[in-house]
Amino acid sequence: MLPAVVKLCCGISYPHLRSMTGLQRTAVAVIGQEITHLQRQNQHHTRMPAGLMYNDATLEAVPVKDDHPSYLQQAREAMIKALRVLKDEDGWEVEITESNGDVICSKMMPGAKRIFRLEAVLEASVDQLHELLFVRVEEMQQWNPSIKQIKVLKRVGPETVITHEILAETAGNLIGQRDFLSVRHSCKQKSGVFLGGAAIHLESLPPQAGYVRAENGPTCIIIQAVDDDPRKSRVTWLLNMDLKGRLPKSIVNQALPRAQLDFIRHLRQRLTATAAPPQQRGR
Numbered sequence: 001m002l003p004a005v006v007k008l009c010c011g012i013s014y015p016h017l018r019s020m021t022g023l024q025r026t027a028v029a030v031i032g033q034e035i036t037h038l039q040r041q042n043q044h045h046t047r048m049p050a051g052l053m054y055n056d057a058t059l060e061a062v063p064v065k066d067d068h069p070s071y072l073q074q075a076r077e078a079m080i081k082a083l084r085v086l087k088d089e090d091g092w093e094v095e096i097t098e099s100n101g102d103v104i105c106s107k108m109m110p111g112a113k114r115i116f117r118l119e120a121v122l123e124a125s126v127d128q129l130h131e132l133l134f135v136r137v138e139e140m141q142q143w144n145p146s147i148k149q150i151k152v153l154k155r156v157g158p159e160t161v162i163t164h165e166i167l168a169e170t171a172g173n174l175i176g177q178r179d180f181l182s183v184r185h186s187c188k189q190k191s192g193v194f195l196g197g198a199a200i201h202l203e204s205l206p207p208q209a210g211y212v213r214a215e216n217g218p219t220c221i222i223i224q225a226v227d228d229d230p231r232k233s234r235v236t237w238l239l240n241m242d243l244k245g246r247l248p249k250s251i252v253n254q255a256l257p258r259a260q261l262d263f264i265r266h267l268r269q270r271l272t273a274t275a276a277p278p279q280q281r282g283r
């Protein structure tokens, strides 16, 4: 199914491919590699029962009964969709330009849904960011006060996890309590690290009392080394979120880019905190 979708996309976008630059080329390159990976993974899936391959017995179990082999596919499809959106340069409007160079643009999608793209350069290596944003994702609540909890419910593969995220009340004041269920996938390429994600449904974890189940994705964070400095990385983050519930669009469309800036600010604080011991900070 996915290879067919990608072939179709490639066909549609072929005339545009010749005029592409930078990020766009990266995005297209990764789509090709993803197909190859995916085809290999799919061969495994047809031979082995779902869930047997990477079951990690040490994981603290919130039961994920509704296991099926397509989580990896869903995550990859989400990543490809998100990359296609980033690749298309048309229709982006600048929302916020910060004095430190961070820029947030937004774009209206079919269905009158606004999505947001943040671009920032961070003082951290690609590996450091991969570690903080994917490998040690459960620690995020320690450095990001907007998040009450992130829990890895299941490891679907070495680079694919199912997570449950609960927003902190501080972040939710205006928006109300939200939680998310997502499949998240990380893909390391020469050109950088790609983190993709999409909302999923699990019968074993239905929306909880007092929370509105929001949907995050298809989304993608691209982390690329800055050419002349391996200690810096360029982050391109597509935020595509449906907060659900009855919220005025104007409020949502202000809250989302703000949430992106907050996220990056906390990430920077976390990076400074680890870079220098407390007595040296600020010198």
Ligand SMILES: CC(C)CCC[C@@H](C)[C@H]1CC[C@H]2[C@@H]3CC=C4C[C@@H](O)CC[C@]4(C)[C@H]3CC[C@]12C
Residues within 6 Å of the ligand: 133, 134, 137, 146, 150, 165, 167, 171, 172, 175, 180, 184, 195, 197, 216, 221, 255, 256, 259, 260, 263
């Ligand atoms: C009140 C509203 C507007 C707040 C929105 C909060 C947003 C910005 C929060 C909620 C859940 C968060 C995500 C939770 C998990 C991950 C997985 C990780 O691999 C990359 C970061 C990422 C993708 C987070 C990005 C920021 C995030 C999307």
